[in-house]
Amino acid sequence: MTMQLERIVATNFRKFRDPMVVEGLGSGLNVVIEPNETGKSTLLEALRAGLFVRHGTKNQLAQSFMPFGENVAPEVEIEFQIDGERWHVAKKFLKSPALEVRGPKGRTSGDAAEEQLQALLGFERSTSRDADLDSYGALGLLWVGQGDALSVRAPSEIVRNSVRSTLEAEVGSIMGGATHDAVRAAVDKQFADYWTPGGSIGGRQKSARDAAQTAREAADQATSDLAALDRSFAELAEKQARMKVLKRELADERDVQARADLVKSLETARAAALMLGQRKAERSAAQADADALSEFAERHKTAVTAKTEATDALADANAKRAKVEAEVEDAKEKEESARQALSSAREVRAAAKSALADARVLTSTATRHSAIADAKRRHEKLIELEAELVESRRIEAASIESQTMKSLESLERDVVTASAELSAGSTIIELIGEAPHITVDGDAFGDGPRTIVQDTRIGLGGGAELIIKPPRGTASAQAQLDDLNARLASELSQLGISNVSEARTRVDAARDAKANIATLDARIEAITQAVPAVDLGAGADTLRKFVASITESDTAAPATIPDIAELEKRLEDAEDGLATTDGIHQAALEALRKAEEKNRPLVTAETSARSTLASAEQQIATIEADPRFANMETGLFAAREKAAAADVAWQQAQENAGSLDPETIERQIEKIDKRAESARTQATELQLEVARLEATIETEGGKGLAEAAAGAEEEANAAQRLFERVTEEAATVKLLRGTLEHARLETSQTYVGPIARRAKRHIERLLPGCDLSFTEDLQLHSITRAGTEEGCSNLSRGTQEQLAVLTRLAFADMLLEKGRPVSLILDDPLAYSDDARLDLMSDILTEAAERMQVILLTCRERAFRHLSGTHIAIG
Template sequence: MSLKIRRIALSNFRKYRDPFVLDGLTDGLNVIIEPNETGKSTLLEAMRAAFFIRHNTANRLARSYAPYGEAVAPQIEIGFEARGEEWAVSKRFLKSASVEVRGPNGRAQGEDAEAQLQALLGARRDTSQGGDAAAHGALGLLWVGQAQALEVTAPGEIVRDSVRATLEAEVGTIMGGAAYQRVRPRIDSQYAEYWTNSGRPTGRQAAARDEHDTAQRTASEATTRLAALEQGFSDLEAARARLKVLDRDLADTTDAEQRRALVGQLDVARSAAQLLDTRRAEQGRLVDRVKTLEDLASRLAMARKAVVDTAAVLSKARERRSSFVGELAAAQERATTAHDLLASTRDKRRNAHAALDAARTRAAERDRRVAIGEARRRHAELVALEAEYEATRQLAAAVIPATVIKTFEERERAVDKARAAVDAGATRIEFAGDLSGLTIDGFAAERGDRMLSRETRIRLGAAELIIRPPIGLQGAETALTNATEDLNAGLAEYGVANVGAARARNEAGRDAVAHLRTLEARIAGITPAVALLGIEAGAPALKLFIAGLQEGAEGEGSDEEADVEALTIAAGEADTALAKAEGVEAVASEQLRETEARNAPLMVQETGAERDALNAEAQLATLEAKPEVASLEDALRAARQQEAAALVNLQDAERAATAYDVVTIERQIGLLDKRVEVARIQRTDLEKVIAGLEARIEAEGGKGLADRAAVAREEADAAAANLARVTQEAETLKLLRDTLESARAETSRTFVGPVARRARRHIERLLPGADPGFGDDLGLASIARGGLGENCADLSRGTQEQLAVLTRLAFADMLLEQGMPVSLILDDPLVYSDDTRLDLMTEILTEAATRMQVILLTCRDRAFRHLGHRITLTGGW
């Protein structure tokens, strides 16, 4: 039984603030193609609200029906056909909520109307906050909102129950029959006493295990306490024995006597160490005294020798330098004479070159005046050529690209073709005779032919003639208008009146391009580089030079020509004389430098010898002024004798100090003291341990720990036996429940066979050779292709959406066999489908529309405009 929506009227429902009516829905495929934000999804939500949402609910979903920011009552009215009979439902939400159902047996309102709707549509009461599609029955599965078909989902419980009769008839077995329903609840109730749903122990099994664990802990504690008491007696005897040994060690006087002897040795050792330190200090002082006196004697001998040596060196240096003074004076005189000759020669050369430079300057000025005149002439010619070049360039720039010309020609052909189509389909009429009182579309008629391309009204008195051209003419006229506008827009962009003018402009532009190359060559020819004026090659450099040139920059100049050649010869002779003078001066200077170079070391040697002699005499005087020098030998002899005596005393003190080691004696005393201290601490600790053990034995000895341990062990054995019995019962129930579940799963696999066969009929058209696999919940779980299975969740978004639509069609066919109210509504379907699969899916939907009403809500005009009966969202209440 197909559910067929006939009319939908809305008011104050979300974006439909004003009254809105949609009618004209047919039995088969209905396509509503509108842009986004026009209310297609809202229309589907309104139908769900009218059929499944209770009128008196005030949950979040119902509040969302009111237009944003307005406190009004959303109202919906739907006319539909079910069971071959006409029905209507009117529902109002929030303010003065109400519902009314009108059918073949009259009207029903309030709760009776809601119950009648649920019974008619096979739904149940929806108590969710956001709308539960599973409670909407078959229509909850088949009315698919935006993005709800992007993944394959299982049908709800109502749908599964609805198709049960068909599946049972085909399979020949009853999944969950009467016998199964009688046995399974009892097993589940007993199973729940032992196990949780996830298979973890609970109830009686957990209680038995807790009882067993408690008994085991009690027995273990009793045994531990008994063992601890017995261990306490043993520990007490051992502690008393250790205490006796410590008391005996502490009473022994051997360590005390040894410590007193070590203390006496320590005093002797400390005295010997102190004497050793004194002897070492004394011996070190005497060694320093001897070293000081020996150093003074050595320094004094070295100073006396240095005075004699430096005096001899100074005498030799003065003799060598006295023989070189005459040669140095002669070299200085020759250098002075050569320098004076060089100065006079330089003056003569400077004057000759100054006269030559002045002559050359006058010649250069004359050449510059000539070059500037030539530059002015070429600049005037350049200005004329550039003006001609600019005009030609503008003409060449107006060339229209060949692709644009081709586009103009194609658009011109399109205009001619559209005009021919309009002329072929238009109605032609001719007016003649007396036309008084004759009007066309309200205007007076005129004689002659007239082409009619749209509806025209001709009135003559009270009579009116309506002429309607063919319907297709309007599209041809629109095509002509569009083609003409495209052509005119392109021509206007390039500033031409027609395609012929564009071609003529291109011919002129090509000639201008050739002339431009000629002009560029001429401009380059008249703008060469002029090194004299600093002008680079090119027109910009010439124009820049002329722009910066002042009027009369050439100057008048003088007609007298200087003898540059004679002046050049005179300057060359002056250069030669200067070169000779520089050579003579260089030789004299070199000889002077050589002489001075040989004299310099002698002067340095003489000066250094004088300085060394003075230093040696001053150092000797300083040393001889010291008081120790007078009796230096006697003092050194006495100091060496004292040093030898101190060394003997030091050796004696070292032998005395090595007899007793202070550190060793102190370490031995510390060991004896530590031994006594540790023994006393151990004795104190043992006394504490003995007291604690005696107190514990006294407290635990009278409690009958042995009897308690025996009783606890018996109770633990009984708890273990009980746990084993309860565990066996739990495992038996678990095995029985698993066996029933395996049988039910096997029956379920047989049960879903008819569903798979119906779905395969559609899926094989989309995926040839594919074998669908369904789960126990009748949901498509996998697809097998070429022997390999794929989880539906791993398929592409487009394939998942296509399979979701096809499985819904399979369930819709089964529900139709049961006489359930079925219709298919898809909101923005197949958004991820490629062109080939989209064509196949639309073909399948078209076939399904022969069995049930199908409504497509979409914004994709190109993909769906060729399908079914098209409806627009226009109308009023």
């Protein structure tokens, strides 16, 4: 069943504020070629809105129909035919929305008209806020908006249902049909009783599992409660036995007596420790007095020994210094003389060095003056060469292009040829002598020969005329010659020359100028080399800037230039003399250093001996002035005897205190106290535990825990058996559902056969030798070429777009067989196709237009203007 759109009118619809009218659409191929921004895509949107969008909706899509910045009601009118029956749809949105459908049986309006359109065109009511192409049915698939055909997509469920009966008739299967749907629905209902949609445990199976788990937990809890009661009886007996043991320990009097004995021993030990400390202090004081007197005597002895040794060292150092001081004085005199000579040599070297530097400055100035003079000469030469270069470039620029020259020479040859042909075929007359009464076409004959190219009257006088008729064709030859001369003159005039020879001369001059330009460039480069001596870089611009920066002082040359070689020789001699005197001075310094090194330890030894002697004499005087020095030996003996007696008394006190240790006795008393405290604490805790256990046994013992545990175990076993039975039923239903799904998938592959055959009929022309693979929802998934499978998403954008169009044609053919209204609209199609593919797709679309109406909306006139069919303009 073909659908033919005939007329579309959109008013106040997006950019169409004034009525936009498209009419005259034919039944075959229709081509709408308009520039960008004309409203081709808006036309398709208006067509979809007029047929598929409910008139009463005010969603986001309907709001977008209103022109920007205006508050008006969008309106769409559509006229079309289906199987020869004419239909007219008029729809108004947003403000006073309305719909009227006129068909073979009269008019319908409002919601009834919406339902009539749905039944006529096979689409569903959409609840989306935006355009829902899947709900538009077959025409949603076949009316392709701009960019929508860039990827291959699956047909909607409406389209798949439309072709299902055709597919079932071809494959001979009920899978996917009504019978399959009924069976599958019953299985799915049972599946939902046991499983979640994702295949996890749910429904009755989950309830049975939860009940079994709850019963098991209750049985385990009852068993645990019974076991806890048994443990309470055992624990009570154990606690009561420990209470008896603790009571016996607390009633034992032996620890009390032992503690009293230890307290008495502690008092005795503390008294002995106090005496020991006193004797220790007395011993330490006596020993300190003896040590102090002993150290006093030792210091006096040490000071006397140090005085004797320092006196001997001082005398030895004085004797050795007397020998070395004469050698040091001689070395000092020699170093002073060498230092004066070195200073003189440095002055001579400095004078020579200064003279050489001044001479080099003068030499550099002279070199710079010479380089500046040379630069000025090269600059003058540069100006001459650049002037010549400008002239050569002017001559080169005036050259005539080779193509133009060929044209001139060709015209010249044509003129010569035409002149020769004219001379060969024309009549020449010549008058010899004077005959003023003879005229040519009323004018005086004149001197020289005349070429006759047309009928000419020669007046002979007295009314007589001689008519000369040249051969036929002479006039056309003259006209051709005049035309060639005019064209040649025009060409020469545009070039500003008078003849072709002058043009050749200009070309030759330009050729010579071009060669001369290369020579001049080389010569300019040669005279503009860099001169590092005056910081002059390479290049003509650099040379010009350098010459412009020259001042008068740069051109003043020094009067005389000293002899650099002589001054360098003088500096070299001064350097040698300086090196010699410096070596002599270094030797004198080394001799002085060695003499001073010999004297330095002697000076140090003398100084050290004097210091040691003074210190020893001072220490001896201090010690001998102390009152203890007079009776030092007697006092030292008495102090040592007192220290010995104190040591004997300390040892005796140590022996008395050694048998009784206060700390050991205190630890024993503490141990007895802790043991008694621990026993009392444990007895209190055990008393509390016994009371708690007796209360627990009294409370739990009357609950019948053993009978409850047995009953709970029986309920848990029954719940587990029920869960196992439900699990088995669930597995059976899942297996049945999986079997049906597997069978459906296998049949799906059989379903796509008719689709693949219809699509391959077209795609084979585009991609010869390829095989097609469709998904179960009838979407083209991949193609196989030369044994290699390629997913559609991996193909180029152009190939994807072409495959999308061809698969839509396959579905359109099936829908035609089903008797559904079909037409094909492509907005900006085949934008990524190369020329060969574009021609092939144009042929396929032209052939498709023989079976259905095809409308192409495009801005590419060059690509589609050659197509036969109806060409429509948007008005």
